[in-house]
Amino acid sequence: MSILPPSQDSVSESSNDKAVPVHKVQTGGSFTHDEAANGDVMALEKQPRWPKIRTTWQDAFSEFFGTMILILFGDGVVAQVVLSNGTKGEYQSISWGWGIAVMLGVYVSGKSGAHINPAVTLANCVFRGHPWRKFPVYLLAQLAGAMMGAAIVYGNYRSAIDVFEGGAGIRTVSGPSATAGIFCTYPAAFMTRTGMVFSEFIASTILQFVIFALADANNIGAGPLMPLCLLFLIFGIGACFGWETGYAINLARDFGPRLVSYMIGYGHEVWSAGGYYFWIPMVIPFLGCLSGGALYDFFIYTGESPMNKPYLGLNRFLHPKKSVWSNTHNKAVDSNV
Numbered sequence: 001m002s003i004l005p006p007s008q009d010s011v012s013e014s015s016n017d018k019a020v021p022v023h024k025v026q027t028g029g030s031f032t033h034d035e036a037a038n039g040d041v042m043a044l045e046k047q048p049r050w051p052k053i054r055t056t057w058q059d060a061f062s063e064f065f066g067t068m069i070l071i072l073f074g075d076g077v078v079a080q081v082v083l084s085n086g087t088k089g090e091y092q093s094i095s096w097g098w099g100i101a102v103m104l105g106v107y108v109s110g111k112s113g114a115h116i117n118p119a120v121t122l123a124n125c126v127f128r129g130h131p132w133r134k135f136p137v138y139l140l141a142q143l144a145g146a147m148m149g150a151a152i153v154y155g156n157y158r159s160a161i162d163v164f165e166g167g168a169g170i171r172t173v174s175g176p177s178a179t180a181g182i183f184c185t186y187p188a189a190f191m192t193r194t195g196m197v198f199s200e201f202i203a204s205t206i207l208q209f210v211i212f213a214l215a216d217a218n219n220i221g222a223g224p225l226m227p228l229c230l231l232f233l234i235f236g237i238g239a240c241f242g243w244e245t246g247y248a249i250n251l252a253r254d255f256g257p258r259l260v261s262y263m264i265g266y267g268h269e270v271w272s273a274g275g276y277y278f279w280i281p282m283v284i285p286f287l288g289c290l291s292g293g294a295l296y297d298f299f300i301y302t303g304e305s306p307m308n309k310p311y312l313g314l315n316r317f318l319h320p321k322k323s324v325w326s327n328t329h330n331k332a333v334d335s336n337v
Contacts, residue, residue: 059112063138064145066109066116067252071149073101075257079153079182083160095238103231114227117250118142119289123208127293127305129327139252146256150183154264157182171261173269180266180273183257185246185281187274196245196280203241204249204288205295207233212296218303248281255282 054061077097081089089097106114113130115121118139124130154161161179162168173180180186187196214222214229222229237247248254258278262270271278297307306313316324 059134060137060141062109062112063115063141064148066105066112066114067142067145067256068149068152069108070101070105070116071146071253071257072152073104074098074253075150075153075183076156077101079157079160079179082179082182083157083164091243092239095235095242098238099231099233099235102234103227106227106230112138116142116145116252117285117289118252119204119250119285120208120211122286123212123289123293125327126290127212127297127307129304131328132326133328142252143256146252147260150257150260153182154260169265171265171267173266173273180261180270181246183261184254184270184278185248187245187277188243191244191274193275196274196277197284199241199244200248200280200284201288201291203237203245203247204285205292206237206241207249208289208292209296210292212293212301216296216301216303219300245277245281249285249288251282251285253281254278 074097077089077094081091081093102116105116109116113124115124115138118135121130121135121138121142125132125135161182162170165172165177165179171180172178173186187199191199210233211230213219214226214233237249241247255278258270262268294307297305298312302308306316
């Protein structure tokens with residue numbers, strides 16, 4: 001199960017079976033088997049290459065563009081608020097902007113399940129049977145999409161950044177004219193290391209707990225209203241828990257734009273700021289989303305989940321076999337029977 005209904009998450013799985021048409025072979029008359037086979041090969045060669053590529057990489061493209069849209073609107077609203085000195089928005093504008101960013105990103109990436117967050121992908125692999133082989137594909141696509149979105153935002157607001165910073169080529173991470181916070185998150189000055197970790201952990205735990213609740217058909221279930229519900233979820237997290245660390249809750253959302261900001265001249269401080277805070281939004285969202293998913297499944301969910309198996313599914317560690325760990329092996333065996 002993903003953020004969106006399973007039927008949408010399985011589009012690319014089933015579409016691969018449709019990529020190569022099956023042709024009937026005539027054996028009567030002068031039309032031989034070899035001629036039919038040669039005809040099939042020629043027909044396949046005449047097919048446009050791009051539709052086959054698009055089908056094969058459907059999930060990657062979907063997550064790439066969904067995450068790109070997420071960053072375009074999310075970093076875009078931060079840029080507008082910061083660079084206008086608060087005259088074109090305020091903190092709540094940022095909360096609304098990120099909520100809208102998630103909603104639109106989910107609409108764009110619906111064919112892949114609309115994860116747009118590596119931690120959400122991991123939670124779906126662990127608790128909802130999402131294929132493990134897709135995890136690295138989703139992660140890389142999400143990271144690349146976030147970098148592309150950040151680069152576009154920078155290109156759009158470059159002149160405004162020059163004016164705000166006090167000159168072309170001046171890029172700062174801290175200080176009254178700093179603009180690095182447009183792209184990625186930095187903790188408030190008063191935050192301790194423990195506070196930083198807990199802030200990101202509680203926000204990402206809430207995120208996954210509520211996502212599973214919204215996707216649970218045996219609960220009220222959001223159904224087709226899922227993207228709109230996610231808008232209010234992200235707005236709520238930002239409005240209630242976002243001040244201290246910027247509620248990254250997403251490795252791709254934070255690390256991708258942070259890497260872009262380093263590449264365009266913000267310097268080593270993008271890594272060292274906040275006592276090398278950068279690793280926290282990379283690691284903690286995974287722990288938070290796993291905790292949120294485990295909490296929901298343990299106390300509320302009644303469907304297929306490791307939390308609803310003997311020993312909470314931990315006995316898998318005693319059987320390191322593909323048939324035990326794979327999320328697709330048993331399904332493939334059943335379909336061939």
